[in-house]
C-alpha cells in the first residue's frame with residue numbers, strides 16, 4: 001500500500017532524531033538574534049521568533065526573515 005509505505009519512510013527518516021535528537025546546523029544568519037536552522041537527518045527547519053525562542057520555520061516566517069535580511073543589508077550599505 002502506497003500510503004503505509006510513505007508513512008514508514010517518514011518514521012525511518014526521523015528514527016535517528018527520535019533516538020539521538022535532531023542534529024541542528026545553522027543554515028542562515030538573519031540578525032544576531034535570529035537564525036535559521038536545519039536538522040541534517042530529517043530536514044526539519046527551525047528559526048527564532050521575535051522573542052528569541054526556537055520555533056518551526058513556516059513559509060511565513062521564512063518570508064519575514066528574508067525581508068528582514070534584505071532590509072538590514074540595504075541599511076548596512078547605506079551607512
Ligand SMILES: [Zn+2]
Nearest residue numbers: 017022039042
Ligand atoms: Zn531531525
